[in-house]
Amino acid sequence: MMTNSWMEVISPHPAYFPNSNWILGEQKSGNWTQQENKLFENALAHFDEDMPDRWEKVAEMIPGKTVVDVMSHYQDLEEDVSCIEAGLIPFPGYSSSSFTLDWENDHGFDGLRQACCVGGKRLGGRLSDHERKKGVPWTEEEHKRFLIGLKKYGKGDWRNISRNFVVTRTPTQVASHAQKYFIRLNSGTKDKRRASIHDITTTSLDDNRSPSPSHPSVVTMQSSSASAPATSEFSMVVDSKQPNEVVSVFSPSTNGNQLIQPTYGILPYGMKLNAKNSFHSNLNGSIAGQNGVLF
DNA sequence: AGACGTCTTAGAAAATGACT
DNA sequence: AGTCATTTTCTAAGACGTCT
Numbered sequence: 001m002m003t004n005s006w007m008e009v010i011s012p013h014p015a016y017f018p019n020s021n022w023i024l025g026e027q028k029s030g031n032w033t034q035q036e037n038k039l040f041e042n043a044l045a046h047f048d049e050d051m052p053d054r055w056e057k058v059a060e061m062i063p064g065k066t067v068v069d070v071m072s073h074y075q076d077l078e079e080d081v082s083c084i085e086a087g088l089i090p091f092p093g094y095s096s097s098s099f100t101l102d103w104e105n106d107h108g109f110d111g112l113r114q115a116c117c118v119g120g121k122r123l124g125g126r127l128s129d130h131e132r133k134k135g136v137p138w139t140e141e142e143h144k145r146f147l148i149g150l151k152k153y154g155k156g157d158w159r160n161i162s163r164n165f166v167v168t169r170t171p172t173q174v175a176s177h178a179q180k181y182f183i184r185l186n187s188g189t190k191d192k193r194r195a196s197i198h199d200i201t202t203t204s205l206d207d208n209r210s211p212s213p214s215h216p217s218v219v220t221m222q223s224s225s226a227s228a229p230a231t232s233e234f235s236m237v238v239d240s241k242q243p244n245e246v247v248s249v250f251s252p253s254t255n256g257n258q259l260i261q262p263t264y265g266i267l268p269y270g271m272k273l274n275a276k277n278s279f280h281s282n283l284n285g286s287i288a289g290q291n292g293v294l295f
Numbered sequence: 296a297g298a299c300g301t302c303t304t305a306g307a308a309a310a311t312g313a314c315t
Numbered sequence: 316a317g318t319c320a321t322t323t324t325c326t327a328a329g330a331c332g333t334c335t
Contacts, residue, residue, distance in 0.1 A: 135301030135332075159324065173301080175325065180300060197300085 032073060036062055138177060142166055143197045
């Protein structure tokens with residue numbers, strides 16, 4: 001059962017899952033060769049944004065790259081494209097074809113043209129009205145991750161919420177979303193309101209977690225590693241609709257539920273979860289399962 | 296038409312770095 | 316360590332597009 005001790009936070013412990021590629025932390029992708037970029041392009045063209053486990057599949061197509069790497073690389077490219085569009089930097093050598101522009105049109109860049117930043121400051125003037133891109137609606141999943149991040153970091157720390165929870169949104173986007181969320185939350189009249197994603201609150205998020213394996217759900221895994229605390233036990237918040245995606249990992253064995261991995265991620269290839277599984281990790285990257293776990 | 300959601304922007308506050 | 320300048324981040328307000 002999830003408690004409200006989310007504020008007790010310790011640093012992520014990548015050592016717990018040294019070979020896992022689903023832990024999203026601060027690590028940045030390494031240098032990308034031209035060949036890797038080409039593979040990346042091909043993978044993105046092959047697996048569109050609606051494809052379940054898209055990033056996992058993309059990572060599989062690029063030897064040596066993890067899910068974290070490709071997601072991070074994608075984010076970097078979003079920023080590059082924004083700057084290129086604004087005419088602030090020369091067209092990079094990354095793409096010598098029409099790929100970048102086609103990619104933008106075909107892969108959901110609409111609305112992602114945020115204020116182009118150099119050193120965090122917007123450099124370009126405002127777009128003319130007809131250039132304004134329509135907004136990209138927040139998905140329920142993004143909103144729930146936003147709420148989890150909000151619980152952990154509190155109101156105002158949009159940077160960390162963006163960085164660690166809603167990796168698909170910039171801090172500015174998170175802040176804007178939060179602004180309207182709190183307005184909605186504080187507006188008293190609940191009658192005659194249209195249904196809104198903002199009706200999903202931190203409270204309803206908690207309610208959804210139990211007792212039934214709802215969305216997301218919590219499973220427990222225990223560490224049998226000698227290098228870890230003897231009673232290491234983790235609770236993993238998983239998306240029951242996409243059971244191989246992990247929202248967060250907690251350690252409830254000390255000081256209540258400590259959030260040890262405050263990020264969203266995807267389980268290693270071949271490993272699947274459901275809300276009733278429990279796990280033992282040998283901390284060597286493999287996770288032995290119980291209750292018919294596949295890996 | 297009005298509600299809603301996303302994006303944009305200006306200004307304020309906080310953080311960081313350079314210099315003495 | 317203190318001061319100042321610069322950079323980064325956040326807040327608030329509102330423009331704009333979409334939906335009911």
